[in-house]
Amino acid sequence: MSVFTKVSHKALTAFLEQYPLGALIGFQGIGEGVENTNYFVDTEDGRFVLTLFERLDHDDLPFFLGLMAHCADRGVPAPRPLRAKDGEVLRELCGKPAALVQRLEGASALTPNTAQCHAAGEALADLHSSARSFRLTAANTRGRDWRVATADQVRPRLPPEAAALLDTALAADEAARWTALPQGVIHADLFRDNVLFQGDQVSGIIDFYYACNDALLFDLAVTVNDWCFEQDGRLNRARYRALTEAYCAQREPTETEQADWSGVLCAAALRFWLSRLYDWHFPRDGDLVHIKDPTPYERILRFHTGGQPLSL
Missing domain, CATH: 3.90.1200.10 (Aminoglycoside phosphotransferase (APH), C-terminal lobe)
Known part of the structure; x- marks a missing residue:
């Protein structure tokens, strides 16, 4: 979850207009991880994670996003992808495939018991x-x-x-x-x-x-x-x-x-x-x-x- 692609406030605001999520309150890049660009995004309707896929293309992503929804439907605490106003879960932002998912509550246990x-x-x-x-x-x-x-x-x-x-x-x-x-x-x-x-x-x-x-x-x-x-x-x-x-x-x-x-x-x-x-x-x-x-x-x-x- 590194930041390889910078997203401007203007670009993110326009992106969010495709979703029924209310106005943008704030966003912050996530520095952990190594593959994709990730941001925490807060809107009037909730807290989400935005991912821009740096190496995966549109053909790869239905598997991952579909699996997350499939598991969430069956009680696994997986982040559910959000559907845009047209019903699709996959969009494009800054020339990259992008998706919004639920931001789940809780914190990692880096020294687990x-x-x-x-x-x-x-x-x-x-x-x-x-x-x-x-x-x-x-x-x-x-x-x-x-x-x-x-x-x-x-x-x-x-x-x-x-x-x-x-x-x-x-x-x-x-x-x-x-x-x-x-x-x-x-x-x-x-x-x-x-x-x-x-x-x-x-x-x-x-x-x-x-x-x-x-x-x-x-x-x-x-x-x-x-x-x-x-x-x-x-x-x-x-x-x-x-x-x-x-x-x-x-x-x-x-x-x-x-x-x-x-x-x-x-x-x-x-x-x-x-x-x-x-x-x-x-x-x-x-x-x-x-x-x-x-x-x-x-x-x-x-x-x-x-x-x-x-x-x-």
Whole structure:
């Protein structure tokens, strides 16, 4: 959620005239995140989030916006896209595809307790269950082919020890039996800053713009890697038990998922190490651009490749 495209007061006012939302009160750019331009927008009728899609085009967006509405209809606390006066949810602003969604109440728990980890595991399982009936599909743009291609781009910029780790992680990724794992719609980016809480209860799941069809276990691995590891690469076992037990209580893992869990955890860590390495070495222009340090994911990868396999 960086700001790559500046939106003027005049342009936003004209944009909002397409919606039945009353007059603009104020707006503010959101600096977190790395992919799209986002603003908080306040009008006479409420509080919203405006997203300008920097890389996705009009053909990509019905999947994401439709999934958010589908999940919200089924009780998942996802932000519902707003329909303009003509009934459409997708518009254009500053030459970019744009959409308004509800701004959900609550705040992220950047140092979650075990109750919040338990709630996050339940919420992920609920999302997977609710999304089963969603009929649109989308490939994972950060899938294995992307991971291999991006590894080739960043490898020349890595010191020998990191390059060796990269090759070990790629081998683990290749060994995972991806097609044998249960598939479905996944969030693919359920980091702590994409889950909102009121107390210990999940009040919002946001930023669906990496959602896709892939192995459900990969989604759990992405979530575990962010929620259950400390910045120094140590596993917080209490958080790990709380999150995985809550998820598995609603969707019992198959034998193949249990056997391939370590490799999937490694692949999920590799995905975010690579994206952060790429952004670090090939930064994009923009205001309030947030480039995340790749080091924490290098540490998580070292844990997963260090002979300390985790079990579900």
